[in-house]
Amino acid sequence: MxxxxxxxxxxxxxxxxxxxxxxxxxxxxxxxxxxxxxxxxxxxxxxxxxNIIARSLKQRTTRTIGVIVANILHDFSTRVIRAIEDYCHEEDYHVIVCNADDDPVKEKRYIDMLRAKQVDGIIAFPTSKNTALYQDLITEHYPFVFMDRLVPGIETDTVLLNNHEAAQLAVDQLVANGYRKIAMLAPPLYDPITPRVERIEGYKASLETHDICLNSSYVISARLEEMEEQIEKLLSLSDPPEAILALNDRVMIQLLQYVKDKQIRISDDVAVIGIDDVTFASLYTPALTTIAQPAFEMGKKAAQLLFNQFHNEASQGNRRVYRFSPQIIIRESCKRKENGALQ
Amino acid sequence: MxxxxxxxxxxxxxxxxxxxxxxxxxxxxxxxxxxxxxxxxxxxxxxxxxNIIARSLKQRTTRTIGVIVANILHDFSTRVIRAIEDYCHEEDYHVIVCNADDDPVKEKRYIDMLRAKQVDGIIAFPTSKNTALYQDLITEHYPFVFMDRLVPGIETDTVLLNNHEAAQLAVDQLVANGYRKIAMLAPPLYDPITPRVERIEGYKASLETHDICLNSSYVISARLEEMEEQIEKLLSLSDPPEAILALNDRVMIQLLQYVKDKQIRISDDVAVIGIDDVTFASLYTPALTTIAQPAFEMGKKAAQLLFNQFHNEASQGNRRVYRFSPQIIIRESCKRKENGALQ
DNA sequence: CTGAAAGCGCTTACAG
DNA sequence: CTGAAAGCGCTTACAG
Incomplete structure (x- = not known):
């Protein structure tokens, strides 16, 4: 034996x-x-x-990378991981998956352990809180790329959505269908996570483009558990919104749950559009108009960038930010029944 | 440096x-x-x-395990992985995630490479086709546990759903609501994957229990791409079913897409129940009655079993099959509007 | 209480 | 064309 x-x-x-x-x-x-x-x-x-371990010790490469996501249960993360794993499989690499749960302590522990295990590189959805650690990685020329989120001051390859454009596509679509009272539903902003911040910025900027005055009571930022309560308030306003933009899939789900419980009819009573293409968008009634992220392409790009870092040390100097364009998928949830004023 | x-x-x-x-x-x-x-x-x-690699070489343990799923995009797999990763994190282990895509060649390659990398054990959703390889693992006392699927002849710890019970819960619920013409929608059966086989068996057995004659044109087994066509045929039967049981979440999604496209009203025109609790079950209209698998518990159990194998060689002799009970979540999709005959 | 030495299973100049 | 030797960075009896 x-x-x-x-x-x-x-x-x-x-x-x-x-x-x-x-x-x-x-x-x-x-x-x-x-x-x-x-x-x-x-x-x-x-x-x-x-025995690959013995080989790794000598060759100083493990043909293994680490991927740190906030939570593998999130659809976007799952797709990104799938794309990365596919790419790695082609290159004969393996991927260790870690859930940091947006906890900087957990994130640090993962990064340290992954490095101790000598993984060749890391792709992370950064909590953005371990700046000193990220900086160390850079000075040590350790290969890593950030996904989904920008960390101020850390110059490394980063791939993320053009969030501004995503919000703009949503607002444009709503306005084109005659809506001008547009609310935004967002998760908490106390930790400034890029997509949240940028999508809200994009929303505000787009309103301005359309000469719509920002109504501050139309922008809700709350924890998922408090979302229903907030939506309730929003819709009870004396001058309630006619349309709602859900910042991401989880917010959208909260919104749909509320709408279901209260028997509110989407599109008739209130138009809805969401960033992130939820799996059931096309079979929901009315089918949901969404702004989709190219998750697979983004994951693949992240993997490619990481592998580039392996192969040429020179890339150290010019690490960059790669923005991917979202795509609007027009379905039914923000069409006016009466084929509303094309303003 | x-x-x-x-x-x-x-x-x-x-x-x-x-x-x-x-x-x-x-x-x-x-x-x-x-x-x-x-x-x-x-x-x-x-x-x-x-340097953990150096330590691993000497200690012959990497504190890393491999998890091979069919496809990480499948909701059930994602939850199982999350549970395993949580467990491993507590024990200071890492997990390498692999997608075998139900391809025995890919599966073999992953198992071989994972072992070459000296992972301490493997949890797999087996394709069931690499019997010789599985047998080798056993004779070498290599720690591994199977998930979701039974492999005939391979005696290793296996955790899976009580599929028979799942189908039975579904049929019972339908019958209790007055339905007797019950169809079953399933993926292909040419490769005999446990959950599919067992759920169909359970469906048939339950019908018998209720003295319902099996109508063979009511059991559809088709690839996802052909599902719509098959549903069309099913519902065009001269004596169409009044209720449909979707074998898993992917089949359910096909069914809902069809229903949406054809503007069929669930519950009024046809009742629907599904095994696997799709994320949107409660916010769909009508809310979907489903049979849920305890995915997190199952993942945790698999991890525990694997760790048991690490710690006591003795466990080799008595590896077992662990069946988890499904849970019915009654919502609205198979209630009779007219409060149908409680037979 | 601490250190020298051997060894884990490979790879890699280098010598011949 | 092939082999002896050193070394990757640890751990682990064992000696003192």
Whole structure:
């Protein structure tokens, strides 16, 4: 039951460990056909599998990367991970998945452990709170890329949505359908997470473009558990909004739950549009108009950037921010029934 | 920029590597306060982080496990992974996530590579096709547990749903609401994946219990792309079903898409119930009655079983199958409007 | 209480 | 064309 090693193979084949190692690494340049075959036979007979850990120790590469997301249960994260894993699989790499739960302590622990395990690089949805640590990674030229969120002052490859454009697409669509009283539903902003901040900014800027005055009671920012209560208030306003923009999928779900409970009819009573294309958007009634993120492309890009960092140290100097364009998927939830004023 | 090693720490502290190692492993029994402090200071000053790869080589444990799912995009898999990762995080383990896409070749490649990387164990949703390989794992006493699917002839810890009960709960609920013409929508059965086979068996057995004759044109088994076509046929039958049981979430989504496109009203025109609690079940109209799997508990159990295998070799003999009970969540999609005959 | 030495299983110049 | 030797960075008996 003892694990067989390169030494066993060498003995069996009657050659040295060096030769076996050359074989394993496909360095056949100076190897006679005969020894090559002998080694091959020995490997097969013994069902030898090299110990990658030993190789990693010597070669200082583990062919493994770490991916730290806030929560793998979030749809966007799952898709990004799938894209990264696909890319890694092609390149014969593996991915360790970690859930930091937006907790800086957990994040730091993961980053430290991942590095101790010598992973070749990390892709993270940063909590943005471990600035000193991120800075260390940079000064040590450690390969890493950020996803979804920008961290002020940290210059590393970052891939994220053009959030401004996403909010703008949503507002434009609403305005084009004749809505001008547009509310925004957002998660809490006390920790300034890029997509939230930028989408709200985008919303405000777009309103301005359309000469719509910002009504501050129309922008709700609350924890998911308090969302229903906030929506209730919003809709009870003396001058309630005619349309609601949900900042992300989780907010959208809260909104739809509220709407269901109160028997409010979307589109008739209030128009709805959401950033993030929820899985059930097309089968909901009315089908939900959404602004989709190209999650797979974004994940793939992140992986490519990381691998670029592996291969050329030069890339250190010019790490960049890559913005991906969202795509509007027009369905039914913000059409006016009466084919409303195209203003 | 050179990585600092245990040798550097030893030099700095003026002790041997052995002593530093003892310190790292918290073996303080015979260490003087003074040297202990010296080592501690050196470690902090140098910001030393041990190389886990080197340790792993010696200790023959990587504190890393592999999880092979069919597809991380599937909701159930995601939840299971989350539960496993949480458990591992508590135990200071990491998890490598792999998507086998129900492809035995990919699965084999992952298992081989994961083992080459010396992961301490594997949790897999098996394709069930690599029987020889699974058997090898057993004879080598390699720790692994199967999830969601049973593999005939392979005696290892397996955690899965009580699928029979799941189908039965669904049929019972339908019958209790006065439905007797009950169709079953399933994915293809050419590869005999446990949940599919068992849920269909459960469906058939339950019908029998209720003295309902099986109508073979009521059981549809088709690829997702052909599902709409099949549903069309099903509902065009001269004697169409009054209720439909969706075998899993993906089938349910196809069904809902069809229903939406054809403007069929669930509950009024046809009752619907599904195994797997889709995320939007409660906010859909009518809210969907579903049979939920305890995904988190199942994932946690799988992790526990794997860790048990690490800790006691004895467990080899008595690996078992753990069935989890589904839970029915009664909502609105299979209630009769007219408060139908409680038969 | 601490250190020298061997060893985990590979790879890699280098010598021949 | 092939092998002996050193080394990757730890841990672990064992000696003192």
């Amino acid at each position: 003892k694990k067989i090693t390169i030494t066993d193979v060498a003995a069996r084949a009657g050659v040295s460990k060096s030769t076996v190692s050359q074989f394993l690494n496909k360095r056949f340049d100076y190897m006679s056909k005969e020894t090559k075959e002998r080694v091959e036979v020995a490997i097969n007979e013994l069902e030898y599998q090299p | 050179k990585k600092i090693t245990i040798t550097d720490v030893a030099a700095r502290a003026g002790v041997s590597k052995s002593t530093v190692s003892q310190f790292l492993n918290k073996r303080f029994d015979y260490m003087s306060k003074e040297t202990k402090e010296r080592v501690e200071v050196a470690i902090n000053e140098l910001e030393y982080q041990p």
